[in-house]
Amino acid sequence: MPTLNSAIDLEKLRKDILAKRDPNKPCVTVCSGTGCHAYGCEGVAEAFVMEINRKDLQAKIDVRKTGCHGFCERGTVVVIFPEEICYLHVKPDDVSEIVQKTLIEKKTVDRLLYQDADGQKIVREGKIPFYKHQNRIIFGNNRFIDPKNTDDYIALGGYGALSKALFEMTPKKVLQEVKEANLRGRGGGGFPAGRKWESTRNAPAEPKYVIVNADEGDPGAYMDRSLLEGNPHSVLEGLLIGAYAIGSNEGYIYVREEYPLALENSKVAVEQAEEYGLLGENILGSGFDFDVTIHRGAGAFVSGESSALMSAIEGHVGEPRPKYIHTSIKGLWDKPTCLNNVETWANVPFIINKGADWFKRIGTENSKGTKIFSLVGKINNTGLVEVPMGITLREIVYDIGGGIPNGKKFKAVQTGGPSGGVLPESMLDVPVDFDELTAAGSMMGSGGMIVMDENTCMVDTARYYTEFLALESCGKCVPCREGLRQMLRILNNITNGEGKEGDIELLQELSEFIQEASLCALGQTAPNPVLSTIRHFRDEYEAHINQTRCPAGVCKELITYYINPDDCIGCGLCAKNCPTDAISKTEDKTYIIEQEKCIKCGSCLTVCPEKAKAVVLKDALYARY
């Protein structure tokens, strides 16, 4: 690789790369994010390479393993350029047909195309409703880029923003631009990034540090990971620009150990950037030096909190520290430190390239730009979506997400992860906006959006989050450590059918105390899931407590599985699938569940044939049933 010594070198390299590439040459891109990995995308990519080699077409067709395309529900996603033909649920067996029909005969393989509700086939990726309603700026380049190949990023104009910042702008001007754009932290808090940068820049001590927070701990959220996996250079470029504006020469990328692919791709990106001279001393001949170290996190939710994360980089236990003085003044090793999350950094190159005015045109009054959400749970189109701020939750759930599967009824959407809250049907028209979501009793959070249907128990959901938080509490503050434990005990009692009158009030009282008396955001926001479920679904709590009944049919101690002998067709599938052998055949060839042995895992209900529907779930205890 040539070392780039000036902005002209970079531009020349870009032109060289583009000159070697024919925009009309067919390119098969195979989504290789973790979601598709689980579907076996490796096999699909391999099959394409083999098939193309077999037909001796390697000179005419490119195969590229790209970052996440976002439509995880329909993995493995394959998109063929330049026509942008999108095939879904591709298996290695489909590959030879695609090569023959699409790549050679230029026809589509209809069975692999997206089919909308009216039975219409959609060819182009961008026309699929899931993509059509999105505004994919930050996440959109993922599908063009092989994350292990810096040239792909450079070909798309990558590092152009860095070059612009270094040669055409002073650090102050860069800072001004980001402030002007009103970029707010995408990690959850929504603190204006420009203000954070400025106070780090103005802090008197040296050296200063910059950090990428990729310790995405929210269960059910994986957008930061996919961004770092799919387009690591955009994050790196943002970090470099930020470091230049702040006056820092040393940065860290804190990635969870549980994200092996993100770890690997960011390592490769750093190495390649170093080879090109985009990292290290005298970057692009500008005199600006910058080095990056990748730090692996070892799996602790609380370590995503800024001061805890810094403590972990220093080699200590990742516990939060009091922040009487902001980390931007006294952070890592007590030096001024600017920490932003992956998505925030990835926004920076766009702001520098296109300007604050362009950025400000997207979004609402106080929330500018786009936000990536991981839309998961009881939803038809699970995946990663990037939407402009101001879009309503309803549009996300129904237009992009395609609504609730199996004709079930929508119950709630949860945002903000364990720190956030649930929003019921009546609040679906709330726009995605930092302040509006907070006012509605939830929060933007880092981007987890979990959809729940009528079969989701809200008490169980609150219990789930409280258990998670009680486990992840570092234990430093007594109110958080002991308070959460007590809340969990009460919630366990309620879901076990042992709730008492007054429990709800006690939960509320404890919540208030934990919020007031905890040091870090984990404790301060920990009661949110409980409080918001009480606020919107108090009736479910009351049903558990007063009638020992779980209306959604989730809480194990309050439900019973039962085989209706009139409907049973005697196929025996339930008995074969019962892990505890609790199901046996009766004399009249139907099946029966021995309640003493039943662990209520729900296997029998899942396998019972559609035509019989003999297994039923009763939302009451067997004894009373």
Place this chain on the structure above:
Amino acid sequence: MYAREQISSESGFQEPGIADVVVIDDEESMCEGCRQTLEAEGFRAATARDGTEGLKLVEQAHPKVVLVDLKMPGMSGMEVLAKISEFDPSIVSIVITGYGSIDSAVETMKIGASDFLTKPFAPERLLESVKRGIELGRPAKEPEVTERAAPPLEAPEKALLDKQNVVLKGLEVLGQYYSLGFKERQFFDELRSLESEAKYHADRLGQVKEKGQAVLDIVGDLRLVDGIIQKYAYKKNALIQILLDIQMEFNWLPRHCLEWVSTRLNIPHTSIYTIANFYEALSLEPRGAHLIQICTGTACHVRGAAGLVDRVSSILGIEPGQTDSEQLFTLETVHCLGCCALGPVMVVDGEYYSSPSTKQIQEIAASYKVSREKGENYAHVELSH
């Protein structure tokens, strides 16, 4: 000058070459305290107040043990130590150090000091250390060892000899590799603790190993750990990264490895265990050959992850966090694997299974059992996703 006066006037002997212990320290009270303590026990002690004087005294008195303070004006304790060992390597040196300089104490151990005392220390500690030093210097130890090996080889003796051989071999390896310059006795001490570690290690793994082999294995393990620590240039702040690498290497954090990290980086055990307990990716228990992870992220939770956990638990007979008695499977729940579209999802050694049925889980478990019997450690079941 006045150091020599001290020899003649205070220690009460004139002839050179007959002091047992020389104390070199710039603090008068320290010198005096040590002298009185040692003399009360019947040792002949002499004192000096700086390095230059101390060395002259050592040359004259030819003591068995020298106590050296590290921080002194003029010649530093380290220099003094080096000069003493140049003069006569059989002289045993013990380092006296103020609290903050444990790091340098380790350094001095490397260049040949046999022990170090942290100020302030109790008289008993001083005497114990000096007595051990005199023992160490005495060349009478070796014949004793060979004598024990010589008698006719009855069963217990043979076992003893075997053990000794193993220990010696381990010592050789340790000596070659670490070349820390410990005196032999300390190697024995080290090995003794290693041996108890080995037994612990073997018991924990449920495999009763030949003790000797276990010692050698442990030496091998420590070598690996040393390589890891070296990779991070002995930086204390790399502790978490080092532990992650050890976890990756051994699949858990064996106790002897943590002990070694503690020694090498000079970090207290408590700090290491705090970190090992705090982070989910670090395990203080041995784990099975195959890792079964069930995602309990919110998306999987609302899609019934709890039921999946129950099914897998009841089929394997282990609860989340546990390893089965054959060390074949470890069952774990994780918060979000980021493949929410497949939820509830189970991952076995990196293979993803979307909402597997009871039958499928049984098949998977059985296939791994079969592959272990065949001696393979990899199995894959083709399942439709």
